[in-house]
Amino acid sequence: MTLSHEQSDQLIATLAEFRFELRKFLQFSETAAIDAKLHPQQHQLLLQVAGAPEGSQITIAYAADRLGLKHNSTVELVDRSEREDLIERTVDKDDKRRAILRLTRKGRHVLHKLSDDHARELNEMAPRLMRALKRVQLHSRSSSMAEVQ
Numbered sequence: 001m002t003l004s005h006e007q008s009d010q011l012i013a014t015l016a017e018f019r020f021e022l023r024k025f026l027q028f029s030e031t032a033a034i035d036a037k038l039h040p041q042q043h044q045l046l047l048q049v050a051g052a053p054e055g056s057q058i059t060i061a062y063a064a065d066r067l068g069l070k071h072n073s074t075v076e077l078v079d080r081s082e083r084e085d086l087i088e089r090t091v092d093k094d095d096k097r098r099a100i101l102r103l104t105r106k107g108r109h110v111l112h113k114l115s116d117d118h119a120r121e122l123n124e125m126a127p128r129l130m131r132a133l134k135r136v137q138l139h140s141r142s143s144s145m146a147e148v149q
Contacts, residue, residue: 011139018132021125028121036110041067042081045074046111049087049101057092058101086110 033043048066052058064074078101081087086107092098103111122129 007139007142014132014135014139018129018136021129021132025121025125025129029118032114032117032121036114038086038110038114039077039080041069041077042084042086043111043114045077045081046086046103046107047115050103050108050111057098059092059098060101061098063101081107 029043030040033040036043038046044067045063048063049058052062056062060071060074060078063069063078064071067074067077069077078087078089078099082089084106085104088102088104089099090102092100
């Protein structure tokens, strides 16, 4: 069963509101990175390298997957970040073709500052984001129930 026209309109409005709240956070994040003298993708790279599971080796392929970038774009991003002393690249001892990525002291310092700023912003935005997400869940549940009937 499909949603009624009214239910569909409500779902669209709910998705629009959720997308708006999400975009506000992403705009904040991009601006914060630029204010810290980073390209927003550099911030995301630092975040993925630092936030990888304990004991994992962070490679270009891992970073590309986590950032949703092509391999060559990730290499360029890593090159730039390495030139700016944010990332350190070493050769994998087991596979000389692979590079292992690690944050430098400067990279870690910049990331900690940005993470503190992001946590404060998310704390402020959390109630609005959660309300919007809960509304999406309600619409999703009601549309799933309508399909079952």
